[in-house]
Structures are given as C-alpha cells and as structure tokens.
Amino acid sequence: MTSSVTPLTGRHALGREALLHEPAGGDPDKLTLVRALGSLVWDEHGREYIDCTAQAWSNNLGAGDSRVIEAAIEQTRAIAHARPTFHTPALLELAALLVSIAPEGLNRVGFTLHGSMAVEMALKLAMRNRPGAEHVAVLHDGYHGRSITTMAASWPHPDNGFGRLQPRFLRLPRPDLYRPRLALTPEEDTEVTLAVVRDILTKGTEGPVAALIYEPIQGNGGHNEFSARWHQGIRKLCDELDIMLIIDEVQTGFGRTGRMWASEYYGIDPDVLVFGKGVGGGFPLAGVLTKQEYAKFHAGDDQLTFGQFPVSVAAGLAAVQAILDDDLSAVAAAHGRYATERLREMQTRHPLIGEVRSPGLMVSIELVRDRVTKEPAVTEAHEVFLRAQEKGVIFGESRYANLGSLIKIKPPLDIPRALLSRALDVLDETLTEVEAGMGAR
Ligand SMILES: Cc1ncc(COP(=O)(O)O)c(C=O)c1O
Known part of the structure; x- marks a missing residue:
C-alpha cells in the first residue's frame, strides 16, 4: 500500500506531522x-x-523538579493505576493538603485529570444541588475548556461546529476595564454591567439559574481583570437569587497571581472552586473544592477510569507541597x-x-x-x-x-x-x- 501522507516541509525534521489530527496544513512554526x-x-x-x-x-x-519526578516514579513502582472505587494514600493526603490551603469553607475535594472535566464536575454538582434549575450562566469572553460542554460554556467559539451536541448557556456581559462602553469610566462600566446582569438573571430566563461560573481573571478570553466591586456584586446577586457561585481557578490557582488563589487576592467567596494546571507539577490533574453542603454526588456521578490517576496525584502532592515549601x-x-x-x-x-x-x-x-x-x-x-x-x-x-x-x-x-x-x-x-x-x- 502506498502512503498518501505528504510530509510537511519547514522546520520539521521528523516528517510525521501530517499524520496528526491538526488543522489543515499544520503549523509550520510549531x-x-x-x-x-x-x-x-x-x-x-x-x-x-x-x-x-x-x-x-x-x-x-518549573519542569522536571526532582521532588515531583521522584514522587511520580515511586508511585509508578508501587501502584500506577487504581480505579476510582479505591483510594490511595497520596489521594487522601492530597485531599487533606488542598483543604488546608483552600479558601475559607471549601472542605470537600473531587479529582479528575483535565480542567475541562473539573468544570464538568462542578456543573454536575450544580445540577445535583438545584434539581429544578435548568440554566447555568457564563460570562462573555470566558473560557472553561474544550470538552463539548465546556466549549459551549466558553466565549462563543469562533469556529464552533459542535452546537448540535451542546447545551445552551445563559451568557452574561462582563465589565471591560480597558475598553469601557460608551465612554464610561471603568467603575461606571462595572456598575452598569452588574445592573444588566441582575436583569438577565431575574427577567431574562424561563426559569431558575442553578449556577454562575466565571474566571477571576479571564485568561484565554483576553486577560480581562475585574474589580473587587464586580466580584462582591456577583456574590451578592448569587446569594439573593440562590445561585451557586463557581469560580474557575484552573489558570489562576496555585500561586499564579501572587496569592495561592485569585479568590484570596480579590476577596471572592466561591461555593465551588475549580482547579487544574499548576496542581499537577506538569502531570495531568484537576478537580473541585466545594463547600460541604454542595458535595452531593450520587454513586457513579463522576467516576472516570483514570479520574484519580495515582501517578498524577502523587506528583500533585509533591508539587503542591513544593509550592508551599518554596x-x-x-x-x-x-x-x-x-x-x-x-x-x-x-x-x-x-x-x-x-x-x-x-x-x-x-x-x-x-x-x-x-x-x-x-x-x-x-x-x-x-x-x-x-x-x-x-x-x-x-x-x-x-x-x-x-x-x-x-x-x-x-x-x-x-x-x-x-x-x-x-x-x-x-x-x-x-x-x-x-x-x-x-x-x-
Ligand atoms: C480557566 C480555564 N478553565 C478550564 C480550562 C480547561 O483545562 P484543560 O485544558 O486542562 O481541560 C482552561 C485551560 O486553558 C482554563 O484556562
């Protein structure tokens, strides 16, 4: 059989790039x-x-930290894989460590391997906690991942071909501190946006809203920061309307903002905090931290074969400890x-x-x-x-x-x-x- 693969030219020495599922033509600068x-x-x-x-x-x-590598090797030798119906010592230890550094009141932990799946875990918790509520609100320009559902929750993806399989989210405007609307000041833009958000949450839907999810600083959607007034205003609205507040700290957690959590930096009080990225020390790991009253999973709600992959968890335990020690x-x-x-x-x-x-x-x-x-x-x-x-x-x-x-x-x-x-x-x-x-x- 002859191969129909045309190797890419340019900087690639291996010539196998065309075999990958990548946008047509690949990226010559990759x-x-x-x-x-x-x-x-x-x-x-x-x-x-x-x-x-x-x-x-x-x-x-940084990559290749010996504390993380050694922990991962040791765990691989001891037991590399255990399905989520079993615990491992590192899992229990990491749960305790995360609760000890979590924002006030978040004392239940769930693990998975990708930020996208952690956001989905948070969304499932929202459904379990608000059985009658069909809507979940998201912000314009937010980003929550690339699974089918989290792609739908993200800013309208410019080339989203998956709408047929996606749930609909209630999209809320966000303040724009760099380009405030109508020549308003950034403070006025925040106030106006809060007022519009209140209108949409109370009058712009056919039923109750289960949860509102947003990033404390929007990362992929343009590095958009919000003021403390916005965060407080949203918390107040969620309390008033009985909406679960999910803060997506996949990108901002574990010291990135100069505090362990952006929630700490801005004084946000999340009901659910989603974490990922930095927790694994370079290994895939993510999860949610939840207030106890919201930890309402039923058996089998969130069991993925590799969802608590022991090697990632052991690496994560070493990484979080190193982030604290250093x-x-x-x-x-x-x-x-x-x-x-x-x-x-x-x-x-x-x-x-x-x-x-x-x-x-x-x-x-x-x-x-x-x-x-x-x-x-x-x-x-x-x-x-x-x-x-x-x-x-x-x-x-x-x-x-x-x-x-x-x-x-x-x-x-x-x-x-x-x-x-x-x-x-x-x-x-x-x-x-x-x-x-x-x-x-
Ligand atoms: C804020 C935020 N949430 C969720 C995700 C999705 O994480 P992952 O790519 O690990 O699925 C990302 C990834 O960039 C992110 O920045």
Whole structure:
C-alpha cells in the first residue's frame, strides 16, 4: 500500500506531522520539544528557549523538579493505576493538603485529570444541588475548556461546529476595564454591567439559574481583570437569587497571581472552586473544592477510569507541597512586581504597548496600533511572538478571533530572575524591531 501522507516541509525534521489530527496544513512554526528543565525547553535541533508559557501556564513549579519526578516514579513502582472505587494514600493526603490551603469553607475535594472535566464536575454538582434549575450562566469572553460542554460554556467559539451536541448557556456581559462602553469610566462600566446582569438573571430566563461560573481573571478570553466591586456584586446577586457561585481557578490557582488563589487576592467567596494546571507539577490533574453542603454526588456521578490517576496525584502532592515549601506565591508576587515595573517603563518608549496587565506572574501586555482608538495590533503581536521565538524566548499568544493582540508572560513561578530579565530584554528588542517595521510600512 502506498502512503498518501505528504510530509510537511519547514522546520520539521521528523516528517510525521501530517499524520496528526491538526488543522489543515499544520503549523509550520510549531516546535518539537525534546527536553525541559525549570523554565527552559529544548527543541529537536538542540535549541534552547526560555518558556514564558509554562506549557499552558501549568508548570507553576518549573519542569522536571526532582521532588515531583521522584514522587511520580515511586508511585509508578508501587501502584500506577487504581480505579476510582479505591483510594490511595497520596489521594487522601492530597485531599487533606488542598483543604488546608483552600479558601475559607471549601472542605470537600473531587479529582479528575483535565480542567475541562473539573468544570464538568462542578456543573454536575450544580445540577445535583438545584434539581429544578435548568440554566447555568457564563460570562462573555470566558473560557472553561474544550470538552463539548465546556466549549459551549466558553466565549462563543469562533469556529464552533459542535452546537448540535451542546447545551445552551445563559451568557452574561462582563465589565471591560480597558475598553469601557460608551465612554464610561471603568467603575461606571462595572456598575452598569452588574445592573444588566441582575436583569438577565431575574427577567431574562424561563426559569431558575442553578449556577454562575466565571474566571477571576479571564485568561484565554483576553486577560480581562475585574474589580473587587464586580466580584462582591456577583456574590451578592448569587446569594439573593440562590445561585451557586463557581469560580474557575484552573489558570489562576496555585500561586499564579501572587496569592495561592485569585479568590484570596480579590476577596471572592466561591461555593465551588475549580482547579487544574499548576496542581499537577506538569502531570495531568484537576478537580473541585466545594463547600460541604454542595458535595452531593450520587454513586457513579463522576467516576472516570483514570479520574484519580495515582501517578498524577502523587506528583500533585509533591508539587503542591513544593509550592508551599518554596513560598512560590510570594516569589510570583515579587517577580510580578519586577516584570510589571519593567513593562511600564517599556510602555513609555514603545507606543505598541497599550496596557500592562497583572497580578503576580499572570502578566501580559496588549498591543494596540493607536492608544486612543485601542485598535488591537494583531499582526504585530504575532510578529513579536515569532521574532522572540527566533531569539530563544517563547511568549504566550492569544490566537482566536477578535483576539490575538496579547503577549503573555507567564513563566514557571520559580523562574530565575536572570532568565525573566533576559526574556524582558528580548521583548524590548523585538518591540523595537516591529515598531521600526511599522514605521517603514
Ligand atoms: C480557566 C480555564 N478553565 C478550564 C480550562 C480547561 O483545562 P484543560 O485544558 O486542562 O481541560 C482552561 C485551560 O486553558 C482554563 O484556562
């Protein structure tokens, strides 16, 4: 039989990329990674890069931490797999550790392997807790995953071909602190949005709303921060209307914002908190923390074959303990102050930088073509990304429709200061080059 596979050209040495289920043509800029240590990764050609993405913001603890690797190896040797009808010692220990560091009142834990499945677990809990309520509310520009249901819960995905299989969510507007509507101030925009949200939750549905889920800082939807007033206003509305408040901390948890949880940073009081990414120390792990009165699963409601994969759980136990032992929340806060100060200084020299966003090491800049109109500088941002990668620094991008103007700087929380500084030097150089190119066009 002859093969119909056409190998991709370009940087790929293996020629097998066309075999993968990837968008047509693949991505010629996609690197093949062969090694990682701390905040560094190496590609198949031995090139070294500073990884400012922490691999989808999940290596809060740098890659290959020996405490995590040893725990995973030990667990693999002892018992690699146990179905969810059994406990393992690491599972019970991690449950206790997470409850000990959880926001006040969250003292029941459920585990799974992906953030998307953890969000689904939270949604199932909402259904169990509010049997008569059919709606779940989500925010515009939110992101909760790529399972069929969580894709539907995310901002209307620009190329969503799965609507036939998806539940409908009640979509609520969100305040926009960078581009407030109708020339309002950010504070006024927040007040108006809260009022509209109240109207939709009370008059815009055919029945009660079981839950409202949102991210404390919207990550994939554009690094959108909210004010403390918004978080308090939403909590008040949920109390008044008996709506379960689910906070999706998959991206913001485990020290990323300079506190263990963004909920702590902003003073949010969730009924259910969804976690993922950083908890596993690079291994797949996620779950929910719940107030006791909401822990209402029936037998079999959430049992997945590998849902409590012992190797991930043991790695997660070591990772969370290491994040605490090394006080990585404080480290992230200090790195974040340093990075944002440098970026604000760069903003005085680089007209492309529209806004510098934080907190902690949840850092990004939005590039704009004009600071008054705030027109997103999408092609310029991609050029910055590509040039920086050529210079050995991988920044995060936001590649979706209407987005694409962000450069994200979210490395492992324990990145050495010298590497963070080098990454920012490269960003500075790259912005100069791209701005020079804009002048020449
Ligand atoms: C806020 C948020 N929720 C959920 C998810 C989904 O997590 P996963 O990709 O592990 O399924 C993500 C992933 O980026 C996320 O950022």
